[in-house]
Amino acid sequence: MNTEPTLPFLRACLRLPVSQTPMWIMRQAGRYLPEYRATRAQAGSFLQLCRNPELATEVTMQPLRRYGLDAAILFSDILVVAEAMGIKLSFNEGEGPQLEPRINSHNDVLALHPAEPEDELGYVLATVRTIRKELDGRIPLIGFAGSPWTVATYMVEGGSSKTFSRIKGMMFDAPLVLQELLDRLADVTAAYLNAQIRHGAQAVQIFDTWGGVLSPRDFRAFSLRAMIRIMEQLDKTTPQGEQVPVILFAKGCGPLLEEVAATGCQVVGLDWTTDLARARERVAGRVALQGNMDPAILYASEARIRQEVEEVLTAYGPHAGHIFNLGHGIAQDVDPARVSILVDAVRQVSRRILSQ
Amino acid sequence: MNTEPTLPFLRACLRLPVSQTPMWIMRQAGRYLPEYRATRAQAGSFLQLCRNPELATEVTMQPLRRYGLDAAILFSDILVVAEAMGIKLSFNEGEGPQLEPRINSHNDVLALHPAEPEDELGYVLATVRTIRKELDGRIPLIGFAGSPWTVATYMVEGGSSKTFSRIKGMMFDAPLVLQELLDRLADVTAAYLNAQIRHGAQAVQIFDTWGGVLSPRDFRAFSLRAMIRIMEQLDKTTPQGEQVPVILFAKGCGPLLEEVAATGCQVVGLDWTTDLARARERVAGRVALQGNMDPAILYASEARIRQEVEEVLTAYGPHAGHIFNLGHGIAQDVDPARVSILVDAVRQVSRRILSQ
Numbered sequence: 231m232n233t234e235p236t237l238p239f240l241r242a243c244l245r246l247p248v249s250q251t252p253m254w255i256m257r258q259a260g261r262y263l264p265e266y267r268a269t270r271a272q273a274g275s276f277l278q279l280c281r282n283p284e285l286a287t288e289v290t291m292q293p294l295r296r297y298g299l300d301a302a303i304l305f306s307d308i309l310v311v312a313e314a315m316g317i318k319l320s321f322n323e324g325e326g327p328q329l330e331p332r333i334n335s336h337n338d339v340l341a342l343h344p345a346e347p348e349d350e351l352g353y354v355l356a357t358v359r360t361i362r363k364e365l366d367g368r369i370p371l372i373g374f375a376g377s378p379w380t381v382a383t384y385m386v387e388g389g390s391s392k393t394f395s396r397i398k399g400m401m402f403d404a405p406l407v408l409q410e411l412l413d414r415l416a417d418v419t420a421a422y423l424n425a426q427i428r429h430g431a432q433a434v435q436i437f438d439t440w441g442g443v444l445s446p447r448d449f450r451a452f453s454l455r456a457m458i459r460i461m462e463q464l465d466k467t468t469p470q471g472e473q474v475p476v477i478l479f480a481k482g483c484g485p486l487l488e489e490v491a492a493t494g495c496q497v498v499g500l501d502w503t504t505d506l507a508r509a510r511e512r513v514a515g516r517v518a519l520q521g522n523m524d525p526a527i528l529y530a531s532e533a534r535i536r537q538e539v540e541e542v543l544t545a546y547g548p549h550a551g552h553i554f555n556l557g558h559g560i561a562q563d564v565d566p567a568r569v570s571i572l573v574d575a576v577r578q579v580s581r582r583i584l585s586q
Numbered sequence: 587m588n589t590e591p592t593l594p595f596l597r598a599c600l601r602l603p604v605s606q607t608p609m610w611i612m613r614q615a616g617r618y619l620p621e622y623r624a625t626r627a628q629a630g631s632f633l634q635l636c637r638n639p640e641l642a643t644e645v646t647m648q649p650l651r652r653y654g655l656d657a658a659i660l661f662s663d664i665l666v667v668a669e670a671m672g673i674k675l676s677f678n679e680g681e682g683p684q685l686e687p688r689i690n691s692h693n694d695v696l697a698l699h700p701a702e703p704e705d706e707l708g709y710v711l712a713t714v715r716t717i718r719k720e721l722d723g724r725i726p727l728i729g730f731a732g733s734p735w736t737v738a739t740y741m742v743e744g745g746s747s748k749t750f751s752r753i754k755g756m757m758f759d760a761p762l763v764l765q766e767l768l769d770r771l772a773d774v775t776a777a778y779l780n781a782q783i784r785h786g787a788q789a790v791q792i793f794d795t796w797g798g799v800l801s802p803r804d805f806r807a808f809s810l811r812a813m814i815r816i817m818e819q820l821d822k823t824t825p826q827g828e829q830v831p832v833i834l835f836a837k838g839c840g841p842l843l844e845e846v847a848a849t850g851c852q853v854v855g856l857d858w859t860t861d862l863a864r865a866r867e868r869v870a871g872r873v874a875l876q877g878n879m880d881p882a883i884l885y886a887s888e889a890r891i892r893q894e895v896e897e898v899l900t901a902y903g904p905h906a907g908h909i910f911n912l913g914h915g916i917a918q919d920v921d922p923a924r925v926s927i928l929v930d931a932v933r934q935v936s937r938r939i940l941s942q
Contacts, residue, residue: 393917398882402890445858445880482859485841502801503838524801526754534758541803561749 235472237370239301243433243475243497245518245551251543251580252300253573254372256479257559258293259305263566265292276321280306283357290361294369296566297573300553301372301433302365304426306354308376308437311418312385314350316343325389332388332396336404339411345418347425354422355429362430373431375423377438377480378415378460379453382408394443401452412456420463427465427474435477435499436460442482449486454493461494477520481558484509491517502557506545518551523572525556528564532571539575548586591828593726595657599789599831599853601874601907607899607936608656609929610728612835613915614649615661619922621648632677636662639713646717650725652922653929656909657728657789658721660782662710664732664793667774668741670706672699681745688744688752692760695767701774703781710778711785718786729787731779733794733836734771734816735809738764750799757808768812776819783821783830791833791855792816798838805842810849817850833876837914840865847873858913862901874907879928881912884920888927895931904942 235241239252260266269289273279280286286305294302309327313319318330333339348355361371375381384390386397386408400408423434441453457478467473479499480490491498491513500509500521509519527538539554546552554576560569591597595608616622625645629635636642642661650658665683669675674686689695704711717727731737740746742753742764756764779790797809813834823829835855836846846854847869856865856877865875883894895910902908910932916925 393882393919395882395885395917395919398880399885402883402886402894442859446861448880482838485859503798503841505802524754524804526749526751527758529751529755530758538758561751563749563751 239370239553240432242551242553243518244473247550249581249584250577251552251554253554253576254299254301254303255556255560258299259289260560261562262560262564263292280310281353283353283360286357287360287364291364297569301370302361303372304358304374308381309384310351310354311375311381311422314345315418317385327384328389329384333385333411336407339407342414347422351422355425358426358429358431370432371430372433372435373423373426374435374437375419377436377453378412378419378456380438380440381415382411383440401448408452412452413459416456416459420460424465427468432468433475433477435479438480441480446486449483454489458493487512500557506542510546518553520553520555522557525558525560528568535568535571536575540579543579543583548583595726595909596788598907598909599874603906605937605940606933607908607910609910609932610655610657610659611912611916614655615645616916617918618916618920619648637709639709639716642713643716643720647720653925657726658717659728660714660730664737665740666707666710667731667737667778670701671774673741683740684745685740689741689767692763695763698770703778707778711781714782714785714787726788727786728789728791729779729782730791730793731775733792733809734768734775734812736794736796737771738767739796757804764808768808769815772812772815776816780821783824788824789831789833791835794836797836802842805839810845814849843868856913862898866902874909876909876911878913881914881916884924891924891927892931896935899935899939904939
C-alpha cells in the first residue's frame with residue numbers, strides 16, 4: 231500500500247498539490263515561548279526535559295496549540311546519539327553542551343558503545359509514541375537526528391567550537407579515523423531514525439548544522455558521504471506502508487544544492503543565503519524545498535513580516551513542493567506575537583498564490 | 587605615468603605574470619606570534635598598540651621578518667572608523683569590542699561626527715608612513731578598512747553579535763536610516779582609504795566580514811551597494827601615479843562572486859567554501875583572486891599542509907592573477923612553525939606550476 235497522503239505537510243514533501251503552503255518552524259518548541267520556559271523549569275533542566283516523555287510531548291504540542299502549525303517536530307537534541315554511544319553529555323547554563331571524554335584517536339572511536347536505539351534511546355521512542363497519540367493523526371510528526379559530521383564536531387571538540395581546530399586537525403591528518411567515526415555515527419543514526427519511524431515518525435529531518443564550515447571537497451568527502459550512508463539504510467515507509475519523506479537541511483551549503491538534492495532525500499532545507507527562485511530552478515522538480523525566510527525578519531514590524539512572506543512565497547511561485555520555514559532555528563528573544571503574524575501571512579498569501 | 591609594477595604582489599593584483607605566487611596571510615601580525623604578544627604587552631592594550639605608530643609598525647614588520655611574505659598589511663582595526671565618528675570604542679579582554687552609544691535612530695546617525703581622516707585618524711596615517719619608511723620599497727603595503735555593512739553591525743549592535751537582531755531589525759523596518767548610516771560610513775571610509783593611499787598604501791583591502799549573514803537580496807541592497815559607493819570615490823593611483831589595486835573580501839559571499847567582481851575592484855578575496863578552480867572560470871580573467879586555503883589546515887601535519895598547498899595552487903593553475911592567502915584570518919592558537927612550512931610550500935609548488 232502506498233496511497234497519497236492527505237496531510238498537507240506530507241503532500242508538499244512529495245510535491246503533491248496543496249491549497250495552502252504548509253509551514254513549521256525550526257526550534258518551534260523553544261525558549262521564545264513562555265509556556266516552554268514554564269515546562270522546562272518544571273522538568274529541572276534541558277536534558278531532563280528531553281528525557282521525560284510526558285513533558286517533552288507537552289513542549290512539542292505547545293507551538294501547535296498556539297499557532298496551528300502543519301507539522302510537529304519531536305522535542306529532543308541531536309547530541310543524545312553521542313550520549314547513547316557512551317559519551318557523558320551535559321549542558322551548563324549559558325555555556326552550550328559539554329561532552330566527555332573527547333574523541334581523539336582510533337582507539338577512542340573503537341571504544342564507542344554500539345548503541346541500540348531501542349535500548350539507550352528508548353526514552354525518545356517513548357516520546358515519539360506519546361506525541362503521536364496526542365496528535366491523533368491530525369498533524370504529522372517529524373523525527374530528526376543530527377548529521378554524522380555535525381554530531382562528530384561536538385564529540386571531537388568536546389562541545390561547541392568557533393574554529394573546529396580539533397576535528398579539522400583529525401580530518402586533515404587522520405581522515406580514516408574520522409571516516410570510521412562518521413560511519414559509526416551514520417549507522418547508529420540510521421538505526422535511530424528507523425526506530426523513530428517504527429514508533430511513529432511520519433517524516434525525518436537530518437540537521438547538518440556545521441556542514442557549511444567545510445570546503446566543497448571536504449563537505450562531499452565527509453559530511454555528504456555520511457548522510458548518503460544514512461539514506462541508504464533508511465526505511466522508505468512506515469510500518470503501515472506510508473512513504474516517509476526525508477528532509478536534508480545542510481546550513482550554508484546552498485552552493486552545493488544539486489548534490490544535496492541527489493542524495494535520495496525528498497526535501498532539501500534551505501537557509502536564507504540561497505535564492506529560493508533560483509534554487510527551485512536548480513533542483514527542477516527533483517525534490518521539494520523547505521525554507522527559507524531570514525529568522526531576523528521576526529524582529530521586524532507586522533507590515534514588514536507580511537511583505538517578506540509575500541516575497542518568499544512569490545519567489546517559489548505557484549508550484550507544488552514548498553514547505554515554508556525559517557532558514558534557521560527561531561531565536562529565543564523573538565516576540566511570540568510576531569510568529570502569529572507570520573503564520574497568518576503564510577496562510578493568506580499562499581492561498582492566493584496557489585489558487586492562481 | 588602608469589608603468590607596470592615590479593613587486594610580485596602588485597603584479598598579481600593586476601593579473602600580470604609572476605614567477606612564484608605572491609602570498610600574505612590575513613591577520614598575519616597577530617597573537618599566534620610570540621613577538622606580537624610581547625609588543626602588545628609593551629603597548630598595554632590592543633587599542634594602545636593600534637594608536638602607537640612605532641609599535642604598530644613593529645608588529646606589521648614581525649611576520650615579514652619571520653616568513654618573508656610578499657605584502658605587509660597596515661596594523662589597525664576596522665572599528666577605528668566608528669571611533670573617528672564619535673563612538674566610544676573599547677576592547678575588554680576576551681569579550682570582543684564594545685561600542686557606545688549604540689546607533690538606534692535617524693537622529694543617532696545625524697549626530698555622527700563627519701570624521702576627517704587627516705585629523706581623527708592621523709595616527710593611522712602616521713603608521714602608514716612609518717611602515718613605508720621601514721619597508722623601503724622592498725615589500726608593498728596594503729591599507730584596509732571594514733565594509734560599511736560590517737562596521738555598521740558593530741555600531742548598531744554595540745559590539746559583536748550572533749543574531750544581528752538590532753541591525754536586521756533596522757534593515758527591515760527602517761531601511762532608509764540604515765542606508766543613511768551606510769552612506770556616511772562609505773564616504774568616511776573612502777576618504778580614509780584615499781588618505782591611506784596618499785600617505786603610502788599601495789593597495790587597499792575592504793573587509794566585508796559579515797556580508798555573508800545577509801540574503802542575496804539584502805547583500806546587494808545594503809552591503810554591496812555601500813562598497814560600490816566606496817569604489818566610486820577611491821583614488822585610482824598613488825600620488826606617484828602607480829595604480830592602486832582594490833581587494834574586496836566578502837566572507838561567505840562566494841555564490842555572488844560575479845557581482846562582487848563587477849564592482850570595479852581588481853581582486854576578489856575568497857574564503858575556502860568557494861571552489862577556486864570554478865571561481866577562476868566564473869570571473870573569466872576580469873579580476874584576480876586571493877585565497878583560499880582553509881585556515882584550519884594549519885593545525886595539520888607538514889605533509890598535509892604541503893599537499894593542501896599543492897591542491898590550492900593546482901586548482902588555480904598556471905594562470906596570472908592569483909594571490910595565495912588563507913580563506914580567513916589566521917587563528918591565535920596556530921603554531922608559527924606551521925606557517926613557515928606553508929610559506930615554503932607556496933614558494934616551491936608555485937614556482938613549479940608557473941614554470942609549466
